[in-house]
Amino acid sequence: MxxxxxxxxxxxxxxxxxxxxxxxxxxxxxxxxxALAKNAPDGMxxxxxxxxxxxxxxxxxxxxxxxxxxxIVSIFEGPGAGRLVGTNRTVQVCYEGPFSPDLVAVSDxxxxxxxxxxxxxxxxxxxxxxxxxxxxxxYLSGVAEAIQVPRKPTPIRDVPAGSVIIAGPQCLxxxxxxxxxxxxxxRSPTAILTGDPNAPFLFDVGDNVTxxxxxxxxxAQLDKARDHG
Amino acid sequence: xxEAKFDVVFAGPLVTLQxxxxxxxxxxxxxxxxxxxxxAFDAANxxxxxxxGQTGIEISLGGLILNCTQGAVTxxxxxxxxxxxxNSKKMRSWTILTxxxxxxxxxxxxxxGSWAYLAFAGQxxxxxxxxxxxxxxTSGFGGGALxxxxxxxxxxxxxxxxxxxxxxxxxxxxxxxxxxxTGPQDQHFAPETVDQFITDSFAVSDAYDRMGMRLKGPNLxxxxxxxIPSEPIVRGSVQVSGDGVPTVLLADHQTxxxxxxxxxxxxxxxxxxxxxxxxxxxRFVGITGAEAVAEARSYARRKVExxxxxxxxxxxxxxxxxxxxxxxxxxxx
Numbered sequence: 242m243x244x245x246x247x248x249x250x251x252x253x254x255x256x257x258x259x260x261x262x263x264x265x266x267x268x269x270x271x272x273x274x275x276a277l278a279k280n281a282p283d284g285m286x287x288x289x290x291x292x293x294x295x296x297x298x299x300x301x302x303x304x305x306x307x308x309x310x311x312x313i314v315s316i317f318e319g320p321g322a323g324r325l326v327g328t329n330r331t332v333q334v335c336y337e338g339p340f341s342p343d344l345v346a347v348s349d350x351x352x353x354x355x356x357x358x359x360x361x362x363x364x365x366x367x368x369x370x371x372x373x374x375x376x377x378x379x380y381l382s383g384v385a386e387a388i389q390v391p392r393k394p395t396p397i398r399d400v401p402a403g404s405v406i407i408a409g410p411q412c413l414x415x416x417x418x419x420x421x422x423x424x425x426x427x428r429s430p431t432a433i434l435t436g437d438p439n440a441p442f443l444f445d446v447g448d449n450v451t452x453x454x455x456x457x458x459x460x461a462q463l464d465k466a467r468d469h470g
Numbered sequence: 471x472x473e474a475k476f477d478v479v480f481a482g483p484l485v486t487l488q489x490x491x492x493x494x495x496x497x498x499x500x501x502x503x504x505x506x507x508x509x510a511f512d513a514a515n516x517x518x519x520x521x522x523g524q525t526g527i528e529i530s531l532g533g534l535i536l537n538c539t540q541g542a543v544t545x546x547x548x549x550x551x552x553x554x555x556x557n558s559k560k561m562r563s564w565t566i567l568t569x570x571x572x573x574x575x576x577x578x579x580x581x582x583g584s585w586a587y588l589a590f591a592g593q594x595x596x597x598x599x600x601x602x603x604x605x606x607x608t609s610g611f612g613g614g615a616l617x618x619x620x621x622x623x624x625x626x627x628x629x630x631x632x633x634x635x636x637x638x639x640x641x642x643x644x645x646x647x648x649x650x651x652t653g654p655q656d657q658h659f660a661p662e663t664v665d666q667f668i669t670d671s672f673a674v675s676d677a678y679d680r681m682g683m684r685l686k687g688p689n690l691x692x693x694x695x696x697x698i699p700s701e702p703i704v705r706g707s708v709q710v711s712g713d714g715v716p717t718v719l720l721a722d723h724q725t726x727x728x729x730x731x732x733x734x735x736x737x738x739x740x741x742x743x744x745x746x747x748x749x750x751x752x753r754f755v756g757i758t759g760a761e762a763v764a765e766a767r768s769y770a771r772r773k774v775e776x777x778x779x780x781x782x783x784x785x786x787x788x789x790x791x792x793x794x795x796x797x798x799x800x801x802x803x
Contacts (some may be wrong), residue, residue, distance in 0.1 A: 250734040251738075251762035251763050251766035252736075255654045255702065290497060291700055306760070309669055372497060372498050372499035372726070373725055373726030419579065420674075442498040
């Protein structure tokens with residue numbers, strides 16, 4: 242998969258592997274991201290992995306687009322055959338009571354019982370595709386086809402932080418109170434913004450995510466522990 | 471250690487603590503934030519004898535009124551042409567002065583510019599997030615937005631008499647159209663649409679905050695970009711929404727987005743553009759990536775020289791009188 246390169250202003254290079262989303266393109270993005278982490282060129286500031294491309298930002302005093310491109314061409318050997326192994330992360334989720342306002346609507350839309358919707362969600366093969374929109378908003382791929390539903394026509398305001406939301410093949414655990422047009426299936430006490438200065442975000446792009454079902458009492462306990470921890 | 475305190479009598483929306491920003495976290499959805507006009511913010515700190523990037527206050531067109539309730543501190547005011555007043559005394563912006571207990575400082579929208587900066591000879595007590603007190607406005611993370619009724623506490627507050635007086639304003643910014651490199655998703659526009667973007671005139675709309683500046687002007691229709699993959703966004707990205715309206719993403723930009731970017735404003739010009747106001751005309755000019763790097767390097771040199779010039783203390787009142795006398799020649803006769 243040959244990347245193409247585009248200059249972004251004076252301070253970044255966009256390395257694109259495909260026009261359309263595919264597993265292969267994302268694998269290539271992650272492989273280049275890992276290669277640059279291991280072998281960073283002079284003047285590189287940070288990289289931003291997305292669906293089909295990797296942004297490489299740099300200090301224009303120290304380097305430029307063409308030096309960076311040459312470096313990438315010389316070090317990058319392609320994505321390799323296998324999928325890169327991400328770290329496994331567990332996110333707890335309570336699907337009960339007030340935490341799952343859209344469970345019935347998703348059940349109606351898919352013809353599955355609410356319990357079957359929950360089980361289908363738990364069975365998803367979730368992987369962190371990229372972050373975006375707001376701090377800590379990690380887009381997970383892998384929502385089971387049986388419960389893929391489109392966005393609502395109008396966003397709902399003031400959806401609480403910790404909401405577990407789905408739209409199409411993607412799932413997200415929110416970190417801020419925000420409007421969303423995605424369907425709200427549950428609420429998580431697991432902190433994505435960890436507060437740990439050494440690892441301030443729970444996931445890195447490419448990590449695998451498993452949801453673990455908890456009941457309302459456990460949620461209350463964990464949520465309280467987090468607030469006072 | 472001398473402490474100074476201010477009561478926030480009034481703070482408009484988007485009056486926030488800002489600092490050097492937090493680069494390095496875009497992959498986690500976190501933009502660098504920091505001052506919208508980094509040149510003016512850096513000038514305020516440097517002219518005061520502070521480190522570049524020390525935490526200060528960014529003031530929106532909403533304005534800020536502070537009452538000093540304890541101590542005294544020297545402070546610098548830069549940025550747009552705002553109205554500055556101590557009690558009933560009107561001052562110009564781009565100045566360094568000392569405010570003490572019982573005095574009221576007001577900084578409100580003036581003739582031009584969208585953002586003013588207030589730097590202190592002292593450390594503002596505020597929470598940091600990811601090692602920076604810069605406020606990310608949509609989450610409130612970092613130092614945060616100022617609210618009426620709040621107290622701003624400065625630990626280590628100094629009076630720096632040798633710094634008082636006007637600050638020389640910079641003339642290092644490029645004049646004329648805002649410089650952009652077209653793309654990276656210009657393939658989603660007809661070539662004549664990209665041409666139109668860099669030849670036609672736009673105007674800043676009312677939809678302008680720390681996340682971005684929406685523009686009014688000719689419609690920029692997308693070609694077959696109904697569902698493109700979300701791609702990375704930087705400070706300066708010009709994203710065009712489905713209805714053909716461009717928005718320049720700025721300090722608190724989102725880090726990825728599914729609308730195509732027709733062009734990217736080069737970094738020195740994002741600071742210049744940030745001072746534009748609603749209704750003001752904006753024109754763009756296209757340059758290559760290599761030209762953008764050359765301009766960034768030249769600008770960085772000009773900025774270093776300018777900051778070095780204004781970093782020199784003028785000296786105490788006695789020293790300044792002496793220098794003035796010498797300059798006027800009679801002492802040497």
